[in-house]
Amino acid sequence: MPQSLVMALKVEEEHVESLSSMDHNLFVKNFIWSKEEWPAINYDEFADGDDIPIISLQGILDEKKKKSQDYEILCQAMVNASSSWGFFKLVDHGVDLKVIENVKLRLNELFDLPMEQKLKGARSASLPLGYSATNPDYGKNLPSAEILQLLQSPKHVVALVTKVFGDQHQPFSDAMIEYMHELDKLGMKIFEMLAHGLGLEDDFFTKSFEEKEATTIRVNRYPPCPLPEKCLGLGSLSDPHALTILLQDHVGGLQVLKTDHKWVGIRPIPNSFVINIGDTLEAWTNGRLKSVVHRAVVNKEKQRLSAAYFLSPSSSAIIDCPPQLMDPIKHQSKKVYSFHLGRFQEGTTGSKEGSR
Numbered sequence: 001m002p003q004s005l006v007m008a009l010k011v012e013e014e015h016v017e018s019l020s021s022m023d024h025n026l027f028v029k030n031f032i033w034s035k036e037e038w039p040a041i042n043y044d045e046f047a048d049g050d051d052i053p054i055i056s057l058q059g060i061l062d063e064k065k066k067k068s069q070d071y072e073i074l075c076q077a078m079v080n081a082s083s084s085w086g087f088f089k090l091v092d093h094g095v096d097l098k099v100i101e102n103v104k105l106r107l108n109e110l111f112d113l114p115m116e117q118k119l120k121g122a123r124s125a126s127l128p129l130g131y132s133a134t135n136p137d138y139g140k141n142l143p144s145a146e147i148l149q150l151l152q153s154p155k156h157v158v159a160l161v162t163k164v165f166g167d168q169h170q171p172f173s174d175a176m177i178e179y180m181h182e183l184d185k186l187g188m189k190i191f192e193m194l195a196h197g198l199g200l201e202d203d204f205f206t207k208s209f210e211e212k213e214a215t216t217i218r219v220n221r222y223p224p225c226p227l228p229e230k231c232l233g234l235g236s237l238s239d240p241h242a243l244t245i246l247l248q249d250h251v252g253g254l255q256v257l258k259t260d261h262k263w264v265g266i267r268p269i270p271n272s273f274v275i276n277i278g279d280t281l282e283a284w285t286n287g288r289l290k291s292v293v294h295r296a297v298v299n300k301e302k303q304r305l306s307a308a309y310f311l312s313p314s315s316s317a318i319i320d321c322p323p324q325l326m327d328p329i330k331h332q333s334k335k336v337y338s339f340h341l342g343r344f345q346e347g348t349t350g351s352k353e354g355s356r
Contacts, residue, residue, distance in 0.1 A: 011226050018223040019133045019146065021115055026134065031144045031231045038230055039263070043252045043299040046267040052256065052274075053081040058092035061189070071196075078190070079197035079289070086292030087256055087276045089269060090190075090245075095182045097271055100247065103179040106172045107305060110164065111146055111221045121164040123149065129216075130160055144298050145220040145233045152180050152215035180217060183245050183309045190243060190275060191311075198288065199324055205242070205284070205313075214241075214312035221305050222253065225298040233296035233304070239278040241310040246274040251304040257293040280312065286321040 012029040020026045055078055060071050081088035110118065115133065123130035129149050134142045150157055154177045161169045161176075191205035209215075222233040233253060248254060254266040254274065266274060282291040296306070313319070 014226055016144075016223075019144070021119060021133055024133070026142070028225075028227050028231075031134070031142045031225070032227065033141045033230065033232050033235065037141070037232060037235055039228075039232065039255070039295075039297045041255065041263055041265060041297075043228070043265070043297045043304075046252070046265045051264050051266050052085050052087040052089060053077070054089045054091060054269075054272075055081060056092040057090065057094060057189075061094045066196075066202075075193045075197035077197075078193050082194065082277050082289040084290075085256070086282075086290035087266070087274060087294075089266075090186075090273045090275050091269070091271065093186055093273055094189075095186055095273075099175075099179055099182055100271070102175045103307070104247075104249070104305060106175040107148070107219055107221070107307065110148065110161075110172060111305075113164070117164060118146075121148075121160050129156070131164070141232075141235060143220075143234050144225050144231045145222045145296075148219040150176065150180075150217050152184065152212040152217065176217075180309065183217075184212070184215070184311075186273075187243060187245060187309070187311045190245075194281075194289065198285065200322055204322065205281075208313035208317040209311065211314035211316075214315050215310060216312075217307060217309045219305070219307040220296070221303060222296065222298050223303050224300055226300060228298045228300055231298055233298045236293050236295045238291045238293050239276065239308075239310065240280065241278040241312045242280040242284070243278055243311045244274075244276045245309040245311070246276070246306060247309075248274065248306040249304060251299070251302045253296045253298065253304050253306070255295050255297060257295075263295075278310070280319060284319050284321060286325040286327075288325055 012027070012032065014028045016026045016028060016031065019031075055074065057074070060066075060068070060074055078088065110131075118131050118133075121131045123132045129151060132147045134145060135147065150160060154173075157176050157180075158169065158173045161172050165172060188206050188209065191209070192202045195204040195206075196202050220233060225231050236257065246254070248268055250268050250270070252265055252268055255263045256266060258264055276294070277289045277291050279291045281289055298304070
């Protein structure tokens, strides 16, 4: 047997301590994906120049700027990015850097805890909320990541992290609640701008987000992986929600599938968010805005942190495409009739939900 093959088999038998628990002893071989999913480009391979569009909100966050020409141009640019890529980077977004850095600090503190302590906040078998080391429910194609998923609910956040931190939960719960509050405000601003750019009333989308029971945040921390050419942090998917606001650290890993079926790496830039359109918003706009397949790759040297804030309308919302977007010629084959969001979520949650 060739020496290289012997070494490869030896790596596959290595114990993955950071993703193992008393009930689940996991090895590198448990994280090897189907061959057709193996990444062809590395975590730090990026195209020359820009990848997805970059949009700055500098100067237009003031309500008085809504009637300015700059606002009109920016709303159209956001729609164009969402139509062509389904993704864009958002800078000068108005979220205080101290709020962002604090939540990153608290998340890393949680993931650094002993496994026994983290599992006090473990997800239940019936509901994918709480902590999990990878996701053994998958059986195969395991994501190489620790996962924390929370509802957009201060009560839920406090209840869950109290299980982990006891009466010392406040630094974490305060940081997370403040962060989610800021991201919710940002999400509503993005929805207003997309609606405006599409020629709809500014509150066309936002009026369906008064209730937050379907909005969640999912945090992944990807440990260094000894076999990144055969493993993934997250497999290929599109998000079932309306909109995703992704916070990632300086380590690359997010990749987007272009229309030519080639993967492109998304270069991280400081103090930015990556915004992407979800399946719900694509349906809502009759395909004008695109929900695009993406994935997360891993690497040998560096751990990576990402937090995806998934905005979903109330489960009682009716997703009904406005007449303005019903072009009988151009979009005839993509016409989407109104549907009840709660039923749509039942068919997608768990199978497609992810974070990068």
